[in-house]
Amino acid sequence: MAAASIVASSFSSACSSLLTISSSSSSFATTAQSLSPSALKFIALRKGVLLKHKTLLSYSSDSRHKGREALKHNSCVCQAAGMAVEAETLNKDFGLKGLRIETGKGGLPKVVLSSELGSSAEIYLYGACVTSWKSMDGKDLLFVRPDAVFNGIKPISGGIPHCFPQFGPGEIQQHGFARNVTWNLLSTENQAGSPSVTLDIEESEYSQSMWGHAFKATYKVALEAERLRTELIIKNTDTRPFFFTTALHTYFSASIGGVSVKGLKGCRTLNKDPDPKNPIPGVEERDSVTFPAFVDCMYLNSPEELLLENGLGDRISIKNKGWTDAVLWNPYLTMEASYNDFVCVENAKLDKVHLQPGESWEAKQVISVV
Numbered sequence: 001m002a003a004a005s006i007v008a009s010s011f012s013s014a015c016s017s018l019l020t021i022s023s024s025s026s027s028f029a030t031t032a033q034s035l036s037p038s039a040l041k042f043i044a045l046r047k048g049v050l051l052k053h054k055t056l057l058s059y060s061s062d063s064r065h066k067g068r069e070a071l072k073h074n075s076c077v078c079q080a081a082g083m084a085v086e087a088e089t090l091n092k093d094f095g096l097k098g099l100r101i102e103t104g105k106g107g108l109p110k111v112v113l114s115s116e117l118g119s120s121a122e123i124y125l126y127g128a129c130v131t132s133w134k135s136m137d138g139k140d141l142l143f144v145r146p147d148a149v150f151n152g153i154k155p156i157s158g159g160i161p162h163c164f165p166q167f168g169p170g171e172i173q174q175h176g177f178a179r180n181v182t183w184n185l186l187s188t189e190n191q192a193g194s195p196s197v198t199l200d201i202e203e204s205e206y207s208q209s210m211w212g213h214a215f216k217a218t219y220k221v222a223l224e225a226e227r228l229r230t231e232l233i234i235k236n237t238d239t240r241p242f243f244f245t246t247a248l249h250t251y252f253s254a255s256i257g258g259v260s261v262k263g264l265k266g267c268r269t270l271n272k273d274p275d276p277k278n279p280i281p282g283v284e285e286r287d288s289v290t291f292p293a294f295v296d297c298m299y300l301n302s303p304e305e306l307l308l309e310n311g312l313g314d315r316i317s318i319k320n321k322g323w324t325d326a327v328l329w330n331p332y333l334t335m336e337a338s339y340n341d342f343v344c345v346e347n348a349k350l351d352k353v354h355l356q357p358g359e360s361w362e363a364k365q366v367i368s369v370v
């Protein structure tokens with residue numbers, strides 16, 4: 001293992017100092033706020049670098065948890081010489097097949113899962129956003145909008161962003177804050193050829209600036225040959241009750257003229273078109289919902305499986321447990337450059353979930369090509 005040392009200058013509130021982890025070979029650099037302490041420790045340990053806990057803690061309190069404030073300071077750079085994140089090295093070091101960390105767009109770290117049969121998935125720690133799910137033939141079934149930015153400030157527009165602790169507009173910012181904070185890398189597994197990663201977030205100064213509760217959100221993403229499973233657990237770690245709404249805002253690749261969604265007939269609807277703040281109640285009467293124009297509609301008590309034809313020749317089953325509602329969205333000409341290439345079919349929990357201290361809520365999603 002490479003000998004390594006840490007030169008950590010002071011982590012001032014201006015966040016302009018450098019954390020330098022040095023050893024012999026090439027270098028890996030990323031914005032400090034894009035690496036959570038556990039992610040940094042995780043990478044470092046695999047490279048034989050000993051990170052001192054104190055360093056991580058000060059890193060954590062000075063940069064990571066200041067949210068937008070810290071994120072403004074892009075000069076806050078983490079340079080880890082000798083810690084180039086290479087697939088082979090990490091695979092070897094993990095002893096776990098099918099899992100590695102890579103530097104993604106904008107220098108943000110992403111976890112790459114790959115199955116022995118050729119399917120793969122990518123998850124950014126920023127927003128715990130799954131940005132890619134490729135089937136065994138290499139086709140990406142998820143879509144990232146061309147206007148998506150990977151700057152660790154704005155949410156990633158595409159893949160599977162989280163909406164938590166609020167779906168849509170409301171008392172706090174649209175879709176909450178979980179999609180624009182960096183999640184911790186909690187654990188990795190590879191059970192029976194199914195690589196998985198578990199990420200988590202807890203309250204921070206940033207989250208508490210808009211939602212004053214202590215909580216823990218744990219999110220597991222597991223890749224199987226033909227399926228992608230996710231499990232989200234929200235725990236009230238506070239001494240007072242709280243409530244939330246949430247969704248997995250999944251962007252599927254599509255050719256919108258050929259898209260249909262089956263399974264929603266008979267559901268009560270709340271149509272957000274024309275005014276998202278005053279949705280119009282109704283009932284879905286179609287066997288198959290299509291997208292000939294702008295669609296932004298919430299479906300209450302939707303079933304545990306929806307079938308999506310993506311217009312590109314794929315039938316995708318979207319199963320869930322605990323996600324009691326669904327949302328369909330296509331922006332049509334309001335997003336002229338890309339509306340034709342995606343459809344959002346979102347598993348959601350639109351009725352407020354009330355949690356007493358110590359209680360948890362959990363929901364699962366399984367998407368597969370059928």
Ligand SMILES: O=P(O)(O)OC[C@H]1O[C@H](O)[C@H](O)[C@@H](O)[C@@H]1O
Nearest residue numbers: 174175272276296327328329344
């Ligand atoms: O632009 P965003 O904040 O990512 O939201 C994109 C869309 O998300 C959901 O599908 C909502 O139902 C829409 O009303 C909203 O426009």
